[in-house]
Amino acid sequence: MTSNIEEADLILVNTCSIREKAEHKLYSLLGRLKPLRKNKPHLKIGVTGCVAQQLGGNLFKKAPFVDMVIGPQCIYNIAEVIDSLSEAQGRVVATTLSPNFQIPAAPRAPLPGRSTVRAFVTIMQGCDNFCTYCIVPFVRGREVSRPAQDILKEIDNLVKQGVKDITLLGQNVNSYGKGLMSKTDFPGLLTMIDKNFPDLRLRFTTSHPKDLSDDLISCFSDLKTLCEHLHLPVQAGSDQVLRRMNRKYTVESYMEKVQKLRKSCPEICLTTDIIAGFPGETDQDFQGTMELLRKIRFDQIFAFKYSERPGTAAAGFDDKIPEEKRKERLAQILELQNAIGLEQYKRYENRILECLVESSSNRGLQARTRGNHVVNLTGDDQLIGQVLDIFIEKACHHSLKGRIVN
CATH class of the missing domain: 3.40.50.12160 (Methylthiotransferase, N-terminal domain)
Incomplete structure (x- = not known):
């Protein structure tokens, strides 16, 4: 390498x-x-x-x-x-896509030059949802889950190498367990990891709102290892647009799940995905998305203008939004979220947060909160890999600035 x-x-x-x-x-x-x-x-x-x-x-x-x-x-x-x-x-x-594909066990060593503090572990692959804009089911295949014991072995291997923060990966981790003999669901997998690795910082992505169960929501309050962050893609704030996207939830049901999450875990930090200018999106639909952003107040969003993908159902829709209108709506979304995001980050000013120091650069050290916020600070490289109490001095766009308390 x-x-x-x-x-x-x-x-x-x-x-x-x-x-x-x-x-x-x-x-x-x-x-x-x-x-x-x-x-x-x-x-x-x-x-x-x-x-x-x-x-x-x-x-x-x-x-x-x-x-x-x-x-x-x-x-x-x-x-x-x-x-x-x-x-x-x-x-x-x-490029074979087999309906009988199984994810192999994959114990591994860290890549040279990469931080050994954080790692990503695949727990499932593929998607069965077929959202009308999305090419993923066509290029990743149908959903298949890794056996829990294979996942635990890989995590054990990583922890022994010094990894302290692990993100579980899948196109839809909430539907983990399909096809497994053990019948382990996703909350069950999280509970197993929490029991076996009590000092770990645990995260996961990506979640589909329709599969976010009450049992999974309870994990944020019940499991010490599970960090207070959830990426929950909403895509749009209009029921009409969500139906055409084949998302299988409504704005109201999404809001209800957000309320349950915040009741179960008041400190939870929410992020999301937004698509601007989906085919047929009216001005009223777009304003629904803007209103949803104002109500929920995400810490961060990942917003993109609609991109037509070959072979998807939406590629055949004949009421596409002009490119300039897509760009205009995306700009409005980002402008609104930049203001909301900064206000959300400011709530951490003058607080002490538990942070894992992950890496260093010419500008100093970089740490991460349990809520997935990046914190920039000064200190020696020897601190990398340590969990420290950091006093947050200032909130910036998309990051925090802090100093070590002790």
Whole structure:
């Protein structure tokens, strides 16, 4: 492994296809990698992830110098794919999506140069929801869960390496457990992790609101390890838009779950996703989204203008919003949220928060609160990996500034 791309003999570019912009970034990066082949003819370049699955061999038409195209299910067999390059005369496409796919057990060592304080553990893969705007079910396959014992083994391995903060990953972690012999659901998995690793900081993403059960909400008050943060994508504040998105919940039911969360865990920090300019979104629909932001007051949002994805139901809708209108609505959403977010962050000023010091840079140390807020502070690199009490001096946009109490 090397952090210098010019020293590499193999370069793998992992991709996302949830928005068109990510594809554009891929081709831009590949264009910068192409000249490296002149000085190193034996260099191998592979594209992995969702764009690889979406395009398959068609990717070679735009980037003929790429050697491998590897989809999400085949990435676990990457060693075999690389070994097969010589037999395939330099090009391999591995994009099989099997209905019988099982996520393999994957104990691992940390990547060189990466922080060993935080880690991400996949607990499920795929999605069965088929939201009309989303390409994920087509490129990730149907939902499949990892056995709980495999997950516990991987977490144990990471904790022994010094990891203190783990995020459980899945396209819809709330539906964890489908197809498992043990019948363990997601609250059950969280409880098992809490029992086995009482000193861990535990998080998860992403959650679908329709699958957010009362049992899962109770976990935020019952489990010491579970951090007070939840990313709960709402996408829109209009029932009409939500129906066309096939989200299977209403604005009212979403608000009810937010109220339950805040009653169960008053300190919980909520973040969300918003799509601006979905096909058919009226001015009234858009104002519904703005009103939802004002009522809920998320700590942070991830907002994007609608991006048409090939093969999705929404791609066939004939009432698309003009690009300029999408940009305009996105700008209004971000302007409103910037003001709300800063006010939300200001509630931490002059408070002492428990923070895990994660990394350092030329500007100092960076820590993270249990609510997933980044805190910038000064201190020695020896503090990395320690959980400290930090006095919050100032709230900034998207971060906090603090100092060590003791």
